[in-house]
Amino acid sequence: MARIVKIAAAQSGPIQKDEGRQAVVARLVEMMRQAASQESDIVVFTELALTTFFPRYYEEDRSKMDGWFETDMPGGVTQPLFDTAKKLGIGFSIGYAELTPDGHHFNTQILVDKSVTIVGKYRKVHLPGHVEYEPERTWQHLEKRYFEPGDLGFPVWRTMGGVMGMCICNDRRWPETFRVMGLQGVELVMLGYNTPTLNSLKPGETAKTRMHHNHICMQAGAYQNACWVVGVAKAGNEDGNDLMAGSCIVNPNGEIVALAETCGDEVIVFECDLDECVFLKKTTFNFEAHRRTEHYGLIATQTAAIPPPE
Amino acid sequence: MARIVKIAAAQSGPIQKDEGRQAVVARLVEMMRQAASQESDIVVFTELALTTFFPRYYEEDRSKMDGWFETDMPGGVTQPLFDTAKKLGIGFSIGYAELTPDGHHFNTQILVDKSVTIVGKYRKVHLPGHVEYEPERTWQHLEKRYFEPGDLGFPVWRTMGGVMGMCICNDRRWPETFRVMGLQGVELVMLGYNTPTLNSLKPGETAKTRMHHNHICMQAGAYQNACWVVGVAKAGNEDGNDLMAGSCIVNPNGEIVALAETCGDEVIVFECDLDECVFLKKTTFNFEAHRRTEHYGLIATQTAAIPPPE
Numbered sequence: 001m002a003r004i005v006k007i008a009a010a011q012s013g014p015i016q017k018d019e020g021r022q023a024v025v026a027r028l029v030e031m032m033r034q035a036a037s038q039e040s041d042i043v044v045f046t047e048l049a050l051t052t053f054f055p056r057y058y059e060e061d062r063s064k065m066d067g068w069f070e071t072d073m074p075g076g077v078t079q080p081l082f083d084t085a086k087k088l089g090i091g092f093s094i095g096y097a098e099l100t101p102d103g104h105h106f107n108t109q110i111l112v113d114k115s116v117t118i119v120g121k122y123r124k125v126h127l128p129g130h131v132e133y134e135p136e137r138t139w140q141h142l143e144k145r146y147f148e149p150g151d152l153g154f155p156v157w158r159t160m161g162g163v164m165g166m167c168i169c170n171d172r173r174w175p176e177t178f179r180v181m182g183l184q185g186v187e188l189v190m191l192g193y194n195t196p197t198l199n200s201l202k203p204g205e206t207a208k209t210r211m212h213h214n215h216i217c218m219q220a221g222a223y224q225n226a227c228w229v230v231g232v233a234k235a236g237n238e239d240g241n242d243l244m245a246g247s248c249i250v251n252p253n254g255e256i257v258a259l260a261e262t263c264g265d266e267v268i269v270f271e272c273d274l275d276e277c278v279f280l281k282k283t284t285f286n287f288e289a290h291r292r293t294e295h296y297g298l299i300a301t302q303t304a305a306i307p308p309p310e
Numbered sequence: 311m312a313r314i315v316k317i318a319a320a321q322s323g324p325i326q327k328d329e330g331r332q333a334v335v336a337r338l339v340e341m342m343r344q345a346a347s348q349e350s351d352i353v354v355f356t357e358l359a360l361t362t363f364f365p366r367y368y369e370e371d372r373s374k375m376d377g378w379f380e381t382d383m384p385g386g387v388t389q390p391l392f393d394t395a396k397k398l399g400i401g402f403s404i405g406y407a408e409l410t411p412d413g414h415h416f417n418t419q420i421l422v423d424k425s426v427t428i429v430g431k432y433r434k435v436h437l438p439g440h441v442e443y444e445p446e447r448t449w450q451h452l453e454k455r456y457f458e459p460g461d462l463g464f465p466v467w468r469t470m471g472g473v474m475g476m477c478i479c480n481d482r483r484w485p486e487t488f489r490v491m492g493l494q495g496v497e498l499v500m501l502g503y504n505t506p507t508l509n510s511l512k513p514g515e516t517a518k519t520r521m522h523h524n525h526i527c528m529q530a531g532a533y534q535n536a537c538w539v540v541g542v543a544k545a546g547n548e549d550g551n552d553l554m555a556g557s558c559i560v561n562p563n564g565e566i567v568a569l570a571e572t573c574g575d576e577v578i579v580f581e582c583d584l585d586e587c588v589f590l591k592k593t594t595f596n597f598e599a600h601r602r603t604e605h606y607g608l609i610a611t612q613t614a615a616i617p618p619p620e
Contacts, residue, residue, distance in 0.1 A: 153605045158617070180609060183616065184608075184615065184617060212563070212565065216526060216530050217534065220485070220529075220531075220534075224527065254522065254523065279512060284438070290437075290484075293611065295460075295486070296609055298489075300607050303597060304597050307466075
């Protein structure tokens with residue numbers, strides 16, 4: 001058996017603060033063409049793929065940040081992505097800042113099939129960072145200021161020949177993310193990330209350790225749920241702020257089978273056989289045979305860590 | 311700050327089926343001496359450390375397997391471990407097959423402090439393998455036949471200067487294991503494993519891939535819960551059956567800081583600073599700030615994977 005989905009991970013190089021969205025979309029369209037020229041079924045773009053990583057900028061009046069958000073998808077500036085996808089017969093997934101008609105702000109990702117229908121929408125659940133300006137940080141990470149936590153859970157969609165899921169950036173560090181999708185039989189998880197190369201609170205943490213954190217979470221998530229994972233970075237230096245690269249495609253054994261080599265716009269492609277998920281889902285990770293939910297209660301009922309008394 | 315616990319991981323080489331428990335305990339005592347000679351605070355032994363990995367042997371009459379189990383701890387044959395620990399002033403943790411006075415069978419691990427008090431007991435929750443003889447397997451893995459699933463959950467104990475937890479072998483592949491302990495502030499997880507070098511159902515799965523599975527689960531569990539993990543193998547060839555080695559000590563960044571080099575009895579030692587857990591517990595993995603339990607319900611309420619309809 002083989003159910004091949006040829007996946008392109010389209011890493012974005014840096015987007016400077018004053019780079020217009022039209023120019024950014026042109027870069028994404030170019031990567032979409034590269035993906036299609038290699039007969040990819042789907043191209044996965046990164047988190048907040050249309051702009052610089054704006055949550056690093058503090059603005060007292062939050063409404064002044066609304067310009068970074070999309071009110072329509074597709075909208076005028078993103079329409080070329082949909083038009084090109086239709087012409088090339090390729091699906092795609094892309095992250096963007098979503099401002100809803102009733103004024104809610106989410107860090108969002110959509111899944112668009114080959115007929116250019118938006119078949120799935122995910123809103124980032126695990127927002128990292130903080131709400132207020134924190135002077136002790138080398139730089140700010142204000143996702144908790146500008147976004148609300150996602151309100152859609154971790155849905156999956158049966159489309160494009162398999163069971164597809166999405167998550168975004170910091171979500172990948174939380175095993176709950178992958179597990180909730182695993183419990184719905186997910187076979188491929190697509191995610192993007194904007195992750196600083198260094199730690200704003202711990203200068204001694206090396207770039208190598210941080211890349212290890214990045215990869216190990218996706219690798220464990222893939223293996224422990226017997227699914228493919230595609231992780232797509234926004235990489236490089238944005239107005240003096242370094243973002244890690246390391247975009248990768250991970251197989252259900254948790255092995256990295258394709259890895260970006262640059263910190264710029266770069267497309268990596270791999271033929272993912274969704275049937276490679278079957279063996280582990282039926283054996284080691286046969287959830288029905290092996291999971292013991294009677295001992296998992298704390299996970300869903302207790303938010304904070306509560307150590308035993310001293 | 312530094313709260314150093316010097317950990318010794320005492321990997322066991324193979325134990326043949328006809329090797330008496332007295333001889334095995336003598337080997338463990340020797341490793342305990344090595345650990346103490348390096349001023350270790352605690353030595354961690356493997357799963358089912360007193361015998362060969364007997365669940366590979368099928369017996370129609372289960373009661374005929376009771377000879378592999380301990381009815382007392384310490385018992386006559388294990389008393390030297392306790393005596394030596396007391397003399398040397400070292401704590402230890404060890405796995406064994408437990409037969410309770412009322413006839414229950416568990417795959418069990420205990421934690422013994424420096425005063426030689428049994429301060430913690432854990433019973434393996436995630437039993438791998440199967441109940442009946444399965445002829446399609448290259449060898450049998452009958453843990454589900456000979457043991458009941460653990461009935462104690464995943465407790466932690468404040469002892470020996472930190473918050474300590476245990477799990478056993480297959481438990482390490484399940485992120486729920488580490489997370490339930492993480493929610494109780496665990497700082498060090500001790501585990502042992504008897505894991506075949508190859509896969510009884512998939513001859514093409516390489517030893518390298520399987521070692522990767524082994525390590526990545528412990529590394530992700532350590533990082534995602536900001537704790538130390540000590541994984542201790544039973545390694546080598548037991549009566550023709552190869553078990554993987556790869557005993558290791560993993561820091562809260564998910565990095566392997568000590569790794570066994572042999573497939574035999576081998577002690578590796580590392581000074582684990584429990585205060586290294588603090589930074590991640592307060593930032594990236596500040597559960598109170600970042601976890602979103604409203605989206606985790608499935609984890610504790612649904613055992614099996616239920617994919618969307620075709």
